[in-house]
Amino acid sequence: MEIDSAERLCKFLISCAFQRCRMLEDLCRLSVSLKPSPPLVRISVSDTGVGSTLEEFQALKYQNDPVLVGKWDGVLCLATTSISDEEIHHLKFDMKEVPSKRLVTLPSATKNGAKFSGTEVSLSIHEEFDGVLAMISVFIRKMLVLKAPKIVIELSVDSGGSLGPQSESIILQNACSALPMHSANVDYLKLGLEEYVCKHGDRLVEACHSCFSSGMNLKVGTGIACSTRNRQSGNQVMEVVIIISEVFQPAQSSCFRLYGRKTEVLYFRDFSPCPISQSSLEALTSVEWKKYGLALKSVGDQDGVTLLEWENLPPCAHIDIVLHRYHKHVTMLVPTQSNQIDRSLTRKAVKLALNDLKELNAGVLLSERAHKICKYAPDLAKTISGLILSSNDLNFQEECISLLGLQLSEGNERNVVEECIKDKLLSVIATNDRNYCGTREAPCLFIDDAHQQPDDEEYEEGAEAIGYLDL
Structure with a gap:
């Protein structure tokens, strides 16, 4: 060195x-x-x-x-x-x-x-x-x-x-942790990034009480990709944690982030902070972010820090990303294969983290198509509720209200039924958006098929990451 x-x-x-x-x-x-x-x-x-x-x-x-x-x-x-x-x-x-x-x-x-x-x-x-x-x-x-x-x-x-x-x-x-001593390494990485986010990355001791006075409002996703088949790859592991934080700051707040609304990408290599590798950066920028409702505007560097800028991020939202690549066992590496492995592991782990975040938080990271469908949910809910409540058939009304999980009574105002239908529509859209992410066919709102096969591209990337392809 x-x-x-x-x-x-x-x-x-x-x-x-x-x-x-x-x-x-x-x-x-x-x-x-x-x-x-x-x-x-x-x-x-x-x-x-x-x-x-x-x-x-x-x-x-x-x-x-x-x-x-x-x-x-x-x-x-x-x-x-x-x-x-x-x-x-x-x-x-x-x-x-x-x-x-x-x-x-x-x-x-x-x-x-x-x-x-x-x-x-x-x-x-x-x-x-x-x-x-x-x-x-x-x-x-x-x-x-x-x-x-x-x-x-x-x-x-x-x-x-x-x-x-x-x-x-x-x-x-402190050496004492809220996690069990033998927790997976990615769990510690997740906890560490959560604390880093709550300190805005520029505080050593205390979290920002102005932005997180009521606790941490964080949506977190993790992904792990391993390459284990080829001995020369050294049992390499790529761990990724992605956090979306929502902060509603008071108008007079003096709080600010070091890099504004841009996403700081933290990169670690064998438990040491370092600049992100070119292959990992290429993999990060090649992710189809639009499938997750995001549009990457630019990638920049400031004082050795990699920053991502988004086109359509809501004003109150902020994204933080950490990548950690390390070897489970120290072995001799083949330099000519390193970039290919690095790129494959990064891309796979990032997508797994995004999918995990999406799975754990309903309505988050919806695709561009799902967002368009969601715009029709209020009008559709209004129409359906109108049909139900305008019917003279009380048995029909009672059955519909029961399917919605409500009770048939004079207290069932139109806005209550309409809101319930809208929430269920949005939930179905989010569920189908997760199940059909990566396919080219238009999703069907009312079919729950959680066992769809991934497309060829996603299958190939998954196989690369765990070592089933010759790297």
């Missing part, structure tokens, strides 16, 4: 600490500490996970350009120990040196028989303190979306100032 900026280096160190915590498979703490030492900022990333093997640092490459040289001297100070070690090993890693001279061993410290493991990496960079804090805060906010169980994440800030050092420690994520 080539280090071409101080920001890239900090993100790398935090990601490595997170991975060491995951490997421990026990309660663990990840701490990031910032301390101003003008004109430098001292950064320390520590964890209580498994000790570092140092291989992760050996793979780093220092880009020798004037900008990076002016901000960082290329030196990392390390302290690491494994559970079986009797000492804490202190080392200095100088990336400006040739590979054979980079690592310098310093005097070790005894553990006096104590049993613990962990790693601390520290460095100093020439940057504005507020800028470093903002950069690391944004990255950690994205890390929190993973909602990793058993890991406590802490940000410690020593702001200094005229009154002397003022240290503040914030617990950003």
